[in-house]
Amino acid sequence: MMMNSKIRRREFLSASGLSITALASVSSAEAGAYGLQLPSQSSPPEGLRFGIIGVGMEGSGLLKTAISLPGIECVGAADLYDGRHLLAKQITGNADLFTTRRYQELLKRPDVDCILAAVPDHWHKRVVVDACNAGKDIYCEKPMSHTIMEGFEMVKAAEKNKRIVQIGSQRVSSSLCAKAHELYTAGTIGEVEMVELTYGRNSPNGAWEYPPPPDLSPSNFDWDTWLNDAPKVPFDPERFARWRCWKEYGTGVGGDLMVHLLSGMLYTLGWNEAPRSASALGGIFRWKDGRNMPDFHAVLFDYHGIPVYVRLDLGSATPEIARFLGPKGVMEAQGTCLRIYRQTGEDDQPSYYSDSFPAEMRAQYVKQWHEQHPRKFGREPLTDNLVFDGPDWDDLKPHLETFFSAVRTRKPVVEDAVFGNHAAIGCHMANESYFRNKPVYWSESSHELTT
Numbered sequence: 541m542m543m544n545s546k547i548r549r550r551e552f553l554s555a556s557g558l559s560i561t562a563l564a565s566v567s568s569a570e571a572g573a574y575g576l577q578l579p580s581q582s583s584p585p586e587g588l589r590f591g592i593i594g595v596g597m598e599g600s601g602l603l604k605t606a607i608s609l610p611g612i613e614c615v616g617a618a619d620l621y622d623g624r625h626l627l628a629k630q631i632t633g634n635a636d637l638f639t640t641r642r643y644q645e646l647l648k649r650p651d652v653d654c655i656l657a658a659v660p661d662h663w664h665k666r667v668v669v670d671a672c673n674a675g676k677d678i679y680c681e682k683p684m685s686h687t688i689m690e691g692f693e694m695v696k697a698a699e700k701n702k703r704i705v706q707i708g709s710q711r712v713s714s715s716l717c718a719k720a721h722e723l724y725t726a727g728t729i730g731e732v733e734m735v736e737l738t739y740g741r742n743s744p745n746g747a748w749e750y751p752p753p754p755d756l757s758p759s760n761f762d763w764d765t766w767l768n769d770a771p772k773v774p775f776d777p778e779r780f781a782r783w784r785c786w787k788e789y790g791t792g793v794g795g796d797l798m799v800h801l802l803s804g805m806l807y808t809l810g811w812n813e814a815p816r817s818a819s820a821l822g823g824i825f826r827w828k829d830g831r832n833m834p835d836f837h838a839v840l841f842d843y844h845g846i847p848v849y850v851r852l853d854l855g856s857a858t859p860e861i862a863r864f865l866g867p868k869g870v871m872e873a874q875g876t877c878l879r880i881y882r883q884t885g886e887d888d889q890p891s892y893y894s895d896s897f898p899a900e901m902r903a904q905y906v907k908q909w910h911e912q913h914p915r916k917f918g919r920e921p922l923t924d925n926l927v928f929d930g931p932d933w934d935d936l937k938p939h940l941e942t943f944f945s946a947v948r949t950r951k952p953v954v955e956d957a958v959f960g961n962h963a964a965i966g967c968h969m970a971n972e973s974y975f976r977n978k979p980v981y982w983s984e985s986s987h988e989l990t991t
Contacts (some may be wrong), residue, residue, distance in 0.1 A: 550895060588944055591646035592656045593667055595624040597750070599658030603631050605936050606656060612944060618643035622760040623753055625718035641762055643667060647674035654947045655971040657681060658708075660745035662768050662789045665690035668705060672697040677704040678879050679943045682803070684960035688968045691961035693985060695825045698957040704946045706953045707960030710939035716878045716930045719803055720808040720871060728880055729866030735848040736865070737801035740858035747827045747835060747854040748784045752777035784829030787971070792833030793852040794967035801850060804862055804873070808956060814965040815841040815848070820973035826855035839970040843880045850970070880926040960987075
């Protein structure tokens with residue numbers, strides 16, 4: 541959803557007691573009320589045909605999920621590694637599927653209604669801008685951009701060409717995230733005072749030490765094109781498979797993990813903005829394999845005065861938790877569960893400070909306190925905590941359904957280019973603070989970072 545950043549959070553919340561499904565199908569009149577700009581063109585037929593750019597670890601999953609949806613067909617796949625051409629044909633069950641190393645060929649095809657893209661971060665801007673300029677709607681994996689300025693180029697291309705751009709932090713379309721948004725909007729925990737977002741892994745796979753394809757070579761893979769604008773280096777299969785480890789191609793744990801956490805938080809709270817500042821600490825503590833991105837990253841953000849703490853670790857496994865703290869309780873999302881721990885915010889017994897009173901004075905105080913707080917012992921009211929179980933917080937299928945529905949109807953999505961850019965800016969600020977070894981501050985007017 542493309543929400544006007546000038547809309548006050550409380551105004552948005554009070555107006556939006558809507559589920560994700562409802563938001564994905566707002567009318568033009570309702571869109572105007574939210575400050576949304578709807579892409580305009582005649583609707584494509586009910587059946588949609590897409591091309592996919594990048595059929596690697598993430599892209600192969602996108603492809604499998606997309607073709608499992610009714611009325612959705614893949615008509616072409618692009619990848620710089622020929623082995624993935626074969627993989628795309630195997631996944632679709634179509635030995636005649638059009639495949640190419642040049643994604644531009646997909647953008648020229650009239651039978652391609654939209655694009656799914658799962659390429660390394662340093663390719664996101666080029667692919668999204670090219671798709672928008674070619675008149676194609678595009679679903680692009682997170683994080684939206686590789687640098688802050690690239691994100692604004694992508695937003696401009698989407699708006700100029702009136703294209704639907706949806707970024708792939710899929711929890712934004714999950715039913716649990718929608719419930720969290722609904723509960724927060726209803727004031728269940730009061731105005732949020734702090735957010736804690738944490739996640740830890742402890743395995744080589746979790747730290748991106750993926751095995752390169754055994755047959756990968758310059759004969760079946762276009763290494764020079766894959767480098768894009770990154771510094772030219774000799775062919776390196778590990779950089780191909782483990783690109784997240786290097787800032788030249790990826791954005792580290794920020795772009796891989798943090799952006800999911802920030803995107804879920806932004807939707808839950810009805811925010812659509814970049815943080816004011818970020819202060820990060822971290823380092824390479826376990827995975828000393830030549831990478832230059834940290835394997836431990838702790839960040840404290842300032843979102844319009846609200847502290848948001850994020851801790852990501854590739855050397856110690858801990859659950860993925862999003863915790864929202866307010867004066868009426870704590871809302872916590874973990875995996876397939878959303879919990880509300882209610883708090884009254886009131887004393888349930890006389891103040892322990894009265895222990896410093898002389899005996900007679902304390903007795904009088906305690907007596908008066910109980911008179912003012914009458915209750916029947918053994919009949920205290922039960923605490924009304926809430927528990928919701930559902931599909932995973934990070935569920936992919938509804939996110940793809942949201943995108944394809946928007947392509948059909950031309951109605952806005954939540955995680956559009958503006959929203960995706962705001963989430964990515966937070967990750968870039970975390971990385972910049974880490975590498976500069978000092979806090980960084982965001983200027984919304986100049987779109988620049990200062991220290």
